[in-house]
Amino acid sequence: MTVYSVKQLLASVAPVESEVTVKGWVRNRRDSKAGLSFVSISDGSCFDTIQVIAETNLTNYESEILSLTKDCAVIATGKLVASLGGGQKYEIQASKIEVTGFVESPDTYPVSPKRHTVEYLREHAHLRIRTNLMSSVMRVRNTVSMAIHDYLQTNGFNWVHTPLITASDCEGAGELFKVTTLDLANPPRDEKGKVDFKQDFFGRESYLTVSGQLNVETYCMGLSKVYTFGPTFRAENSNTTRHLAEFWMVEPEIAFANLMDDATLAQGMLKHVFKTVLNKNSDDMGFFAQFIDKNVVTRLERMVNDDFEMITYTDAMKRLEASGKSFENPLYWGVDMASEHERFLCEELVGKPTIVTNYPKDIKAFYMRQNDDGKTVAAMDILAPGVGEIIGGSQREERYDVLVARMMEMGIEPESLSWYLDLRRYGSAPHAGFGLGLERAVSYITGVQNVRDIIPFPRTPKSATF
RNA sequence: GCCUCAAUAGCUCAGACGGUUAGAGCGACGGACUGUUAAUCCGCAGGUCGUAGGUUCGAUUCCUACUUGAGGCGCCA
Numbered sequence: 001m002t003v004y005s006v007k008q009l010l011a012s013v014a015p016v017e018s019e020v021t022v023k024g025w026v027r028n029r030r031d032s033k034a035g036l037s038f039v040s041i042s043d044g045s046c047f048d049t050i051q052v053i054a055e056t057n058l059t060n061y062e063s064e065i066l067s068l069t070k071d072c073a074v075i076a077t078g079k080l081v082a083s084l085g086g087g088q089k090y091e092i093q094a095s096k097i098e099v100t101g102f103v104e105s106p107d108t109y110p111v112s113p114k115r116h117t118v119e120y121l122r123e124h125a126h127l128r129i130r131t132n133l134m135s136s137v138m139r140v141r142n143t144v145s146m147a148i149h150d151y152l153q154t155n156g157f158n159w160v161h162t163p164l165i166t167a168s169d170c171e172g173a174g175e176l177f178k179v180t181t182l183d184l185a186n187p188p189r190d191e192k193g194k195v196d197f198k199q200d201f202f203g204r205e206s207y208l209t210v211s212g213q214l215n216v217e218t219y220c221m222g223l224s225k226v227y228t229f230g231p232t233f234r235a236e237n238s239n240t241t242r243h244l245a246e247f248w249m250v251e252p253e254i255a256f257a258n259l260m261d262d263a264t265l266a267q268g269m270l271k272h273v274f275k276t277v278l279n280k281n282s283d284d285m286g287f288f289a290q291f292i293d294k295n296v297v298t299r300l301e302r303m304v305n306d307d308f309e310m311i312t313y314t315d316a317m318k319r320l321e322a323s324g325k326s327f328e329n330p331l332y333w334g335v336d337m338a339s340e341h342e343r344f345l346c347e348e349l350v351g352k353p354t355i356v357t358n359y360p361k362d363i364k365a366f367y368m369r370q371n372d373d374g375k376t377v378a379a380m381d382i383l384a385p386g387v388g389e390i391i392g393g394s395q396r397e398e399r400y401d402v403l404v405a406r407m408m409e410m411g412i413e414p415e416s417l418s419w420y421l422d423l424r425r426y427g428s429a430p431h432a433g434f435g436l437g438l439e440r441a442v443s444y445i446t447g448v449q450n451v452r453d454i455i456p457f458p459r460t461p462k463s464a465t466f
Numbered sequence: 467g468c469c470u471c472a473a474u475a476g477c478u479c480a481g482a483c484g485g486u487u488a489g490a491g492c493g494a495c496g497g498a499c500u501g502u503u504a505a506u507c508c509g510c511a512g513g514u515c516g517u518a519g520g521u522u523c524g525a526u527u528c529c530u531a532c533u534u535g536a537g538g539c540g541c542c543a
Contacts, residue, residue: 030502038502051503069494085501107494107512108476113504114493116477119536174541211543236541237467249543328539339539392543437543450536451543462534 001077007045009090014080020092021077022050025130028113029068037065039097041076044135047283051083051091052076064099069106070113071130074099118453125457125466133291136284137454140277141442147276148229148250148436151269157225157252162212164231167204168417175235176207177245208233213251213433214367214420217396220253220431221423227252237461241450242388242440246459253433259369259378259395262432263355266382266391267308270353270441274300277445285446293447299385300445303353309346310355313337313376319349336363339388346383354383366410367420368394369430370402380434387444393434400424 001019014020024043031037035056040049054065068074078094085091103109110124111131121128128134149159165179181201182188190196197205212228220226228251235245252265278285278300288296311319317333320341325348329338337345337356346354358376361368368377382391397403403424407414414421439451452458457466 028503030500030505032500032502033498034500034502036501040503049503053501083501085503087503105476105494109494110476112476112493114477115504120477123535232543234542238541239467239537240539240541241537243542247543389543435543440543 005045006041006043006048006050009050009080009092010046010048010088012090016080016082016090018080019077019095020080021075022052022092023075024050024073026068026070026072026074028070029065031066037061037068039065039068039074039076039094041074042130042135044129044139047132047136047139047287048088051085051088052078052094052097053091054094054097058094058097060097060099065097067102068099069103069109071103071109071111072099073101118448118450122452122458129456132287133448134453136281136287137442137446137448138456139284140281140446141438141454143277143280144273144438144442144445145229145248147273148269150276151272152225152227152252155225157227158219158223160212160216160219160223160226160228161230162209162215162228164209164233165202165206166209166215167202167206168214174210175237176210177233177235179206179208210234211249211251211435213253213435214417216251216253217420217431217433218423220255220433221427221429224255225252239461241452242443244439244451244455244458244460247451247455248438250436250438251433253431255429255431257395257432258430259357259380259432262393262395262434263310263357263380266380266393266434266436267355269436270308270382270391271304273441274445275304278304288446288448296445296447306352308353308355308382309350310357311345311350312357313359316345316356320345323349334360334362342381342383342388343385347385352385356381356383361406364394366406366412367396367403369397370406378432382434384440384444386447386449387440390440390444391434391436393432395430395432398424398428398430400428 001021002014003021003023004014006022006024008014009020009022022041022043024041027040027042027049029037029039037054039052039054041052042049054061058065075098076092076094077096078092080090081093083089083091111127116131121131121134129138182195182199188196188199210232212230216226216228230248231246232249233246236243254261254265285297314333317331320331325344327340329340331341357380358371359379360375361370361377364377364379368379370377378395380393381389384390397406400421404414404421439454442454443449443451448454452460
């Protein structure tokens with residue numbers, strides 16, 4: 001007898017009529033008084049279950065099999081046969097079913113075999129992976145992660161493991177979580193009575209990173225094509241369906257590249273990811289199409305074939321104004337687009353992912369490269385219908401004098417980022433990069449609207465239970 | 467951080483202008499039937515109506531605070 005995953009069994013990896021073993025959790029049991037029970041088993045390897053036929057000749061048929069409920073853990077062994085019933089290709093004629101764990105009190109077991117709301121499942125995050133919804137989301141999340149690696153590795157990128165702890169508080173992307181080993185009830189004080197961080201672990205104030213970008217830029221200036229892929233932390237008090245305090249981000253950075261190279265890379269990577277998901281997770285996507293949003297598959301297919309729309313910020317403002325639509329938030333050149341503007345632009349006016357380029361410099365970060373017009377920077381945001389911004393990127397300012405001047409204008413002490421400025425003094429090269437929010441991308445792909453249901457254990461304000 | 471909404475059975479919800487025994491569907495459990503597959507049919511159990519105060523003869527229902535959750539906005543990925 002050989003152990004197989006459900007996926008292998010359904011994919012004809014095991015010879016028919018051979019003895020096989022499968023290990024997993026019961027999704028459903030149906031009894032027939034003809035003297036047999038149908039036990040559907042899931043092991044997470046794929047969307048579908050394998051049907052195991054248990055007959056009365058099993059020694060534990062009366063004592064255990066007839067008591068199996070959803071999510072009892074079992075090891076089933078038997079002969080793999082062509083299914084006698086419709087609905088599946090193969091099934092297992094069990095010779096032995098070992099129950100390694102029953103479910104206590106199935107009447108109050110949180111993940112009962114019925115439809116649950118995502119809010120309810122979130123409160124049982126340690127058990128929610130046993131639902132079709134969450135297991136499909138997690139398989140797609142895995143595919144997306146590996147497709148990103150695959151695309152970048154195939155194109156010669158190096159994965160750089162940038163630090164999660166940082167000492168620079170001016171990365172420019174929101175509030176930071178403080179990292180300290182000081183006794184908060186009784187911290188050491190300096191002569192002015194302030195907390196003396198010289199005595200802290202790193203000898204200075206330190207934080208969890210809000211972006212690996214500044215660090216990865218340094219490795220870009222030696223490895224040419226690099227990316228970060230890891231968790232990122234924002235202490236913003238954001239309460240929305242698309243914000244997490246801890247989320248995963250991919251940040252490619254390319255040397256000798258401009259904004260157009262950056263946009264081309266972003267588009268190529270997204271298309272590869274979409275195509276891979278359509279190929280590898282068609283059953284999961286079919287589930288989303290049936291229960292979440294019927295458009296998810298056709299939307300992705302169109303995305304793979306069509307190019308994204310590219311439009312400058314200035315033209316986007318013109319189109320929004322010309323649309324005659326009235327908005328809650330002010331709309332004029334120089335203001336940052338509000339969610340309603342971004343959504344109307346990419347959902348109504350364009351109807352597909354939209355790359356907005358060349359934003360006014362005053363609403364963007366200090367490191368973005370100034371355009372010759374003196375008013376805009378070489379930035380881009382990629383907006384996805386239904387989700388909003390999934391990518392933010394830019395060509396970086398590689399000119400030392402311009403960068404320092406910009407930092408001074410924005411009140412950032414150049415001395416605090418001297419190592420970052422050194423890149424512009426020692427062999428500076430034009431370069432560009434972007435950040436992709438992994439949860440937002442998977443949210444867009446699956447149609448599952450809240451990023452709290454895209455990450456295994458969401459961290460949000462006032463919530464870190466599991 | 468701001469605004470809005472919600473909290474009644476294991477889950478999703480209905481309900482009572484404040485008045486004896488609070489309902490349904492799903493799930494669980496028991497039974498019937500069946501190579502079944504979100505099975506079907508019948509039956510049974512299951513509730514201090516989020517917490518604490520207040521108004522009232524009487525509050526699960528009205529009021530206040532709190533807690534928790536959700537949605538929108540802002541911040542952004």
